Amino acid sequence: MQVLKEEVRSAILLAAYEEFRQSGYSEASIRRIAAAAGMTSGNIYRYFRNKEDLFDAIVGPLYSEYSRYAQEYLQTAEGIVTGGWDVQARTIFFERVQATLIGLLMASGPSLLLLLCRSEGSKYESIRSELTGFVESLLTKTFSAAKAAAGPLNENERIEIGMLSATLIEGVAWIAAKYHDSERLGTLVEQLIDVFGGGVEKRLLVYRDLNG
Amino acid sequence: MQVLKEEVRSAILLAAYEEFRQSGYSEASIRRIAAAAGMTSGNIYRYFRNKEDLFDAIVGPLYSEYSRYAQEYLQTAEGIVTGGWDVQARTIFFERVQATLIGLLMASGPSLLLLLCRSEGSKYESIRSELTGFVESLLTKTFSAAKAAAGPLNENERIEIGMLSATLIEGVAWIAAKYHDSERLGTLVEQLIDVFGGGVEKRLLVYRDLNG
Amino acid sequence: MQVLKEEVRSAILLAAYEEFRQSGYSEASIRRIAAAAGMTSGNIYRYFRNKEDLFDAIVGPLYSEYSRYAQEYLQTAEGIVTGGWDVQARTIFFERVQATLIGLLMASGPSLLLLLCRSEGSKYESIRSELTGFVESLLTKTFSAAKAAAGPLNENERIEIGMLSATLIEGVAWIAAKYHDSERLGTLVEQLIDVFGGGVEKRLLVYRDLNG
Amino acid sequence: MQVLKEEVRSAILLAAYEEFRQSGYSEASIRRIAAAAGMTSGNIYRYFRNKEDLFDAIVGPLYSEYSRYAQEYLQTAEGIVTGGWDVQARTIFFERVQATLIGLLMASGPSLLLLLCRSEGSKYESIRSELTGFVESLLTKTFSAAKAAAGPLNENERIEIGMLSATLIEGVAWIAAKYHDSERLGTLVEQLIDVFGGGVEKRLLVYRDLNG
DNA sequence: GATGAATGAGCCTTCATTCAT
DNA sequence: CATGAATGAAGGCTCATTCAT
Structure with a gap:
């Protein structure tokens, strides 16, 4: 045949x-x-052409899409920020991060797993830190807004933000590696962001007091 | 030469x-x-003697120490649980997880990175899931206690706990991979656990209402 | 090419x-x-698959055949022994050893050389001592029968039998190493066994006198 | 010290x-x-100087001695042959081979084992075939004398002689490899030669008839 | 289009040998 | 005199990649 x-x-x-x-x-x-x-x-x-090309064929499209997503989103976020950054804005923000990540997860199908968790040794192995940077920039806005008059972020704060962003992405990657059913994926990422959101909220209270 | x-x-x-x-x-x-x-x-x-022995020489001592730590800690945790599991107990618990992880991180230096993040293929490759399981058992106690009369944990809850435990460890691993200065390590893990703790607290409120 | x-x-x-x-x-x-x-x-x-597999491909079939041969033969020998062990039985015995070994040699071609003489370090390295043990058990029967009423074999006699068996096999191995033409192989093993048979007969005379 | x-x-x-x-x-x-x-x-x-030199130091002296022995002996054998080669001469011959080999074994101590059985890969690995050649020349004389008027040895006979000589040496090597107690060594070589002698005698009878 | 034989560079590991100390 | 660190060639084996068919 x-x-x-x-x-x-x-x-x-x-x-x-x-x-x-x-x-x-x-x-x-x-x-x-x-x-x-x-x-x-x-x-x-x-x-x-070769092993790399084959890997490309699977995760490349998703990577492109992710790139577009990321750029678009960053602009949207800009808009949110401009409109103030109170509790409501923050809520919108977290819902947005959530929606984005979940959207990505669900839209991407199984290839996200490869991109996030199995790309070591390929040219995509930096994707995690890229994604982290993306979340980082959003968290930076949140913290900055919360701090408000208390001044710009200091080094410690920037490092904390970096860590939280990275951990969030690590968590998402872990989820993607373990569960492939999109409903489950959605739920888990939601829960993860919820926990992160709650924890971050709590940490931001200190600024509220400072600003109050 | x-x-x-x-x-x-x-x-x-x-x-x-x-x-x-x-x-x-x-x-x-x-x-x-x-x-x-x-x-x-x-x-x-x-x-x-060989590649494995070379890897051992770097991460073996840390692994031994981790094993000791883990065993000790599980026993301590047992004690805490027996004495009830209210908000105060939970606080002690989180401080304890924190102290353990931070102690480990500070004692370990850069080798933790290899043990946690680069041990795939070696006999240590299960360390992450071990650590995750360790955190998982503690989180399970927390959730169970919080749920109390509302009955045992269902599958969704168990999966959520697994995810949170894994993410916490992924975060710790990320920190270990990026920072080797023990003070910095300590601070970051503290912050990470603080965020997790806060987020988890918030999620547990739903049970408080159910039980109330 | x-x-x-x-x-x-x-x-x-x-x-x-x-x-x-x-x-x-x-x-x-x-x-x-x-x-x-x-x-x-x-x-x-x-x-x-590997070096061993390559060696197997050459000597494995022969080894299997040898195993079958050996098992069959031991059973036949049992039958002969049961029917008494006088000069005629012994003649049959030697003809039988001869037939077995020669059959093996002729069926094997050049691979016997590898199996018998060049298998050190492989899983076949015990073949010589197996074969020796095989001959040894037969020679033991011969000597025991010849000694008859003179009692069981003493240590010296057992050692002599071991040596003769080993030497016979060494001789066969040497022949296999030097000649691959099956007719020549057959003739030489025949001659070798003939010499051994004659020599052994002569040595057994001492028992005949003792028993007489 | x-x-x-x-x-x-x-x-x-x-x-x-x-x-x-x-x-x-x-x-x-x-x-x-x-x-x-x-x-x-x-x-x-x-x-x-190197591995070979070290092996030489152990086995070299014995090899030299063997060389001298062999040469001397060949000359003696010449003398025996000249004086006829009847049953008595043959008896002397076998006693002589026996004495020589046993003398060598006992005089040489443990190094003969290395020379005969553990020299593969060294420059001495041909020692067995040398020794075989030595025995061969003696056996050739025996057979030639026995055949006498029946003419020179044919190819088959020469090959048989080669095989018997080789087997004898293989047997001696086996003995040297297994037993180190010189009394035991002596006894076994004696027995081996006795069996060979008996067997060969029997085979020679055919010529006696031919000559008679 | 597809095969699968072949390559060549690389893997971990061992070991006789050399030589600075 | 002796050490033992170091070399370099070789061992069995794997694998992405090429190419004649």
Whole structure:
């Protein structure tokens, strides 16, 4: 049975996804992918230039989308900030972060897992810190607004924000690695952000007093 | 360029640390370590039996200490639980988790990073899930106590607890990966736990109402 | 220089045979085998899982056959013993040993050499002592029967039997190492057994006198 | 405690003997020898140029002695042959082979074991076939004399003689490998030669008839 | 289009040997 | 005299990648 090109490509991608998921980019074996896709390793190179290219084909689109998302969102956030940053604004903010992340998770399907958790050794391995930077910039706004008249953020505060952002992303990555059912994913990220939001709120009270 | 033994051993450990940090246990190359340490790969085997032994030399002591810590702590936690689990007990609990983790972090220096973040493929690779399980058991107690008469934890709640525990550990790992100054480490973990504690408190309120 | 699979496999086996013959299992070098077969060492692993598997491919079938042979033979020998062990029985016995060994030799071709003489370090390295034990048990029966009323074998006699058995097998191994033409093999083992038989007969006379 | 040179040399030789005996020439480890001799591997090279030289020091003298022995003996054998080769001469011959081998075994002490059984990979690995050639020349004389008027030996007979000689030496080697007590060694070689002698006698009868 | 044989560089590891100390 | 650190070549083996078929 002669297999059409697109079908073969899909078969490879499917097998590659599974292999990358199980072994990570570095440890993934082209041979195993080929075997799982029902062909020889050599044939994979007719469809993809090399291992990196194959990984690209799976996570690249998502990465592009993420990039667009991120940029768009940062602008929206700008708008929110401009309109003041009180408790309500903050609520909107957290709902927004939540919506964004959940949207990303649900829209991206399984490839997010690879991008976030299995990209070590590939050119995407910095994605986590990028995402972290994204959350970081939003949290920075929140803290700055809360501090208000108390002045700009000091180094300690900036470091705390960095840590919280990173941890949030690590948590999201962990969720993505463990659960693939999108409803579950949504719920968990919601809960995670809720906990973070609650905790951050509490920490911000100190500024309220200072400002009050 | 004859060097004294201890110096060479140190040079190897230094180079190995850097290599493990960059590539992780599996992908680390003995040859690269040797080159970075200014010697031939063969010479490394005069100082360490094999790759595993070399990794051991860096993270083994910390792991032992962690094991001791964990065991001790579980017993202490038991004691706390027995004495009821109200807000005060919970506060003690969180301070305790904090103290334990911070103590570990401060005692460990940079090797914690390898143990937590770069041990995949080594015999230590389960450390994160161990730590997570450890936090999980404590969080489970907290939630159970809070729920009290409302009955045992359901599946969703157990999953949420798992996620929160994992995220906490991921956050600690991230901190360990980024900062090696023990004061900074202590502060950040404190802050992280504070945020988690605050967020969890907020989430537990729903049970208080149910029980009330 | 693309070659068909079976040809390559044969080329590897041929080169491996030669290498094993010259260097023995332990000292044999996969790289040398590859070079002799006109390829890279890595390619050998497309045909054989590892060094042991390669050795297996050459001597394994023979070993299996030997195992079958040995088992069958031991049962036959049992039958002979039960029917008394006079000169005629002994003659049958020697003819039988002869037939067995010769059958094995003829069926085996050159691989017997590897199995008997070059298997040190492989899982077959005990074959000589197995074969020796096999011959030993038969010789023990012969001596015991000859001694008859003179009582059981003493330690010296048991040691002598061990030595004779071992020497017979060493002789067979030597023959296998030197000649691969099955007719020649047959003749030589026949002659060897004939000499042993004659010599043993002579030594047994002393018992005949004792028993007489 | 400063150790005198000769003592050190002896210690090395002793350790080397044990290592060669256990592992054979090829697999013997200079490091293990050094450790067993209570020193560093480097120091061995102050006493012996290299591994081969060390093996030489143990086995070389015996080899020289063997060479002298062999030559001498061949001449003696010549004398025996000249005086006819009847049953009595043959008896003398076998007693002589026996005496020679046993003398060699007993005089040589443990080093014969290395020379005969553990020299694979060294320049002495041909010793067995040399010894075989030696026995072969004697057996050739025996058979030739027995055949007498029946003409010179044909190829089959020469091959048989070669095989018998080799087997005898293989047997002696086996004995040397297994027993180190010189009395036991003597007895066993005696018995082996007795069996061979008896067997060969029997085979020679055919010529007697032909000649008669 | 696809195969799969082949390569070559790399992996961890061992070891006889050298040489600065 | 002796040490032991260091080398370099070799060991078995894996794997992404290429290319004749």
